[in-house]
Amino acid sequence: MGVPRRKLKRKARLACRFTTGTIRIEPDGRHVTLPRLGTIRTHEPTSKLLARIRAGAARILSAAVRHERGRWFVSLQVETTREITRVDRPDVAVGIDLGVKHLAVLADSSGEIRYEPNPKRLDGALKLLRFHSRRASRRQGPDRKTGQKPSTRWEKANCERNKIHHRVANLRTDSLHKLTTRVRAEYGTVVVEDLNVAGMLRNKRLARRVADAGFGEIRRQLTYKGRRYACPTIVANRWYASSKTCSNCGATKAKLPLHARVFTCDACGLVLDRDENAARNLVALAAACITGTGVAGDQDTPRVSKPRGANRQTRRQRPGHHTGRGGRAGGASLPHQRRKETGDRRQDTETQPALW
Numbered sequence: 235m236g237v238p239r240r241k242l243k244r245k246a247r248l249a250c251r252f253t254t255g256t257i258r259i260e261p262d263g264r265h266v267t268l269p270r271l272g273t274i275r276t277h278e279p280t281s282k283l284l285a286r287i288r289a290g291a292a293r294i295l296s297a298a299v300r301h302e303r304g305r306w307f308v309s310l311q312v313e314t315t316r317e318i319t320r321v322d323r324p325d326v327a328v329g330i331d332l333g334v335k336h337l338a339v340l341a342d343s344s345g346e347i348r349y350e351p352n353p354k355r356l357d358g359a360l361k362l363l364r365f366h367s368r369r370a371s372r373r374q375g376p377d378r379k380t381g382q383k384p385s386t387r388w389e390k391a392n393c394e395r396n397k398i399h400h401r402v403a404n405l406r407t408d409s410l411h412k413l414t415t416r417v418r419a420e421y422g423t424v425v426v427e428d429l430n431v432a433g434m435l436r437n438k439r440l441a442r443r444v445a446d447a448g449f450g451e452i453r454r455q456l457t458y459k460g461r462r463y464a465c466p467t468i469v470a471n472r473w474y475a476s477s478k479t480c481s482n483c484g485a486t487k488a489k490l491p492l493h494a495r496v497f498t499c500d501a502c503g504l505v506l507d508r509d510e511n512a513a514r515n516l517v518a519l520a521a522a523c524i525t526g527t528g529v530a531g532d533q534d535t536p537r538v539s540k541p542r543g544a545n546r547q548t549r550r551q552r553p554g555h556h557t558g559r560g561g562r563a564g565g566a567s568l569p570h571q572r573r574k575e576t577g578d579r580r581q582d583t584e585t586q587p588a589l590w
């Protein structure tokens with residue numbers, strides 16, 4: 235987020251990437267061989283990849299090793315051909331409104347609404363975390379100022395505490411993957427919002443819940459999994475007022491406070507759940523983008539930046555960003571440049587530069 239930060243040795247994640255040398259999967263399906271490290275046993279079997287390599291369908295290009303959540307992982311970059319699986323309902327679009335109350339509200343173009351509950355994994359673990367954090371803080375931890383080394387007892391307590399965090403993170407990863415895979419295997423077109431997650435994380439009242447929900451990750455997974463099914467992902471402009479617009483008549487409210495959970499239209503009298511209204515607006519965006527109706531235009535220019543002229547309501551850009559000397563924010567958002575970058579994936583529209 236923001237400007238690149240200097241990499242610190244004590245903070246950097248332990249990771250490295252091998253591009254040359256001996257990188258292979260051993261024929262027993264349980265070991266990998268990496269340059270400098272030699273043959274290492276893996277926790278999970280490698281048999282699936284091994285079968286592909288044996289059949290000549292895959293070729294290993296590189297390997298990345300990283301330390302994450304107390305474990306070492308190896309990722310192998312592989313060149314392979316992939317069959318494009320057909321989604322269940324290719325003609326149906328879905329609008330996804332992400333939120334804290336419900337993790338996602340899915341409104342599809344056939345009019346069906348589905349609510350995905352927010353598992354709130356962190357909330358469930360907070361009590362246990364409090365206990366373990368308190369225990370760790372009673373023991374002699376490390377101090378960089380005085381050069382104090384942590385005691386063995388602190389190390390043990392810290393390890394116990396980290397285990398809880400790791401478990402929460404694993405549970406979250408699991409449920410997010412299940413959600414995004416399910417959505418992508420069913421619907422043809424997916425419309426998501428371009429949420430300012432980095433900005434929301436700066437709000438101290440929202441940050442914990444937003445981070446626990448993993449909004450940014452949901453969008454990332456939906457986008458790359460869409461490519462797997464050769465299905466488009468439409469990212470609504472950050473300034474598109476999906477919550478404030480009436481999904482029935484299109485009237486836009488000037489203000490809608492966060493605590494107002496029910497949307498009431500002043501123009502046509504529609505009363506609807508706030509998130510459901512937003513999801514309906516998003517799915518309407520897909521129709522405008524794909525069929526060529528509305529302002530969003532034909533397929534040649536897959537830009538959905540100005541549907542109904544309702545966008546960019548508050549501030550324009552963070553100060554300093556648009557005045558930059560051809561910086562990222564200014565340069566990357568020019569439409570003709572962006573189309574060149576994303577020329578190979580036809581429908582994969584990104585109307586905003588990914589700022590996070």
Ligand SMILES: [Zn+2]
Pocket residue numbers: 480481482483484485499500501502503504
């Ligand atoms: Zn209305």
